[in-house]
Amino acid sequence: MPILPVTLTQAGRAAGHQLSHQERGGKQDRQREPAAAAVQPAADSRFSADKQFLDLFHHAVMDPLSCALDLPLMGKDPLTGLGLEHNPGYAAERIVRDFYQLFALYRQQHPKQSPMQQLFIFLAVARQSLDCGFNETHQVLESLNMLHLAYHELVSAKEQVTVALINFGQPPA
Numbered sequence: 001m002p003i004l005p006v007t008l009t010q011a012g013r014a015a016g017h018q019l020s021h022q023e024r025g026g027k028q029d030r031q032r033e034p035a036a037a038a039v040q041p042a043a044d045s046r047f048s049a050d051k052q053f054l055d056l057f058h059h060a061v062m063d064p065l066s067c068a069l070d071l072p073l074m075g076k077d078p079l080t081g082l083g084l085e086h087n088p089g090y091a092a093e094r095i096v097r098d099f100y101q102l103f104a105l106y107r108q109q110h111p112k113q114s115p116m117q118q119l120f121i122f123l124a125v126a127r128q129s130l131d132c133g134f135n136e137t138h139q140v141l142e143s144l145n146m147l148h149l150a151y152h153e154l155v156s157a158k159e160q161v162t163v164a165l166i167n168f169g170q171p172p173a
Contacts (some may be wrong), residue, residue: 053141053150054091057157061133062098068125071102071109088153092160099126099168119169127165134158 141147
């Protein structure tokens with residue numbers, strides 16, 4: 001069940017590949033620094049401006065968690081397209097909401113475990129998944145030479161999820 005450190009999961013590779021294809025359209029009119037072009041010719045600042053890295057972060061966190069606990073992968077967010085998904089607070093909220101959905105499925109699949117065991121195991125894997133997802137997103141942004149544009153929002157999203165995990169599974173006060 002432990003999540004091993006990854007260099008780049010298949011979801012991360014696919015997201016990076018998809019983003020590079022999206023950027024090929026109108027880049028003739030934009031100039032880039034030679035260093036950025038040498039690192040990743042298809043990357044430009046629109047990647048950061050659209051904050052698509054927050055969606056990558058979500059998938060980089062959720063996919064390993066789903067796989068490690070043998071749970072289904074989370075589908076597309078129904079609120080996509082409303083502009084909310086480009087906010088670190090919303091990204092964190094979405095991850096936590098998906099954690100609760102996966103936890104409910106995990107509890108159904110493991111009825112012989114005590115509620116405390118279920119919570120302990122799920123949270124241990126969720127924390128590992130959060131760290132792996134953060135590291136993977138960090139690595140993708142760094143390879144695109146975009147980390148400096150997205151770092152604070154990425155850290156903010158991770159911190160908000162970390163805080164939410166402290167009270168995860170507890171009844172509301």
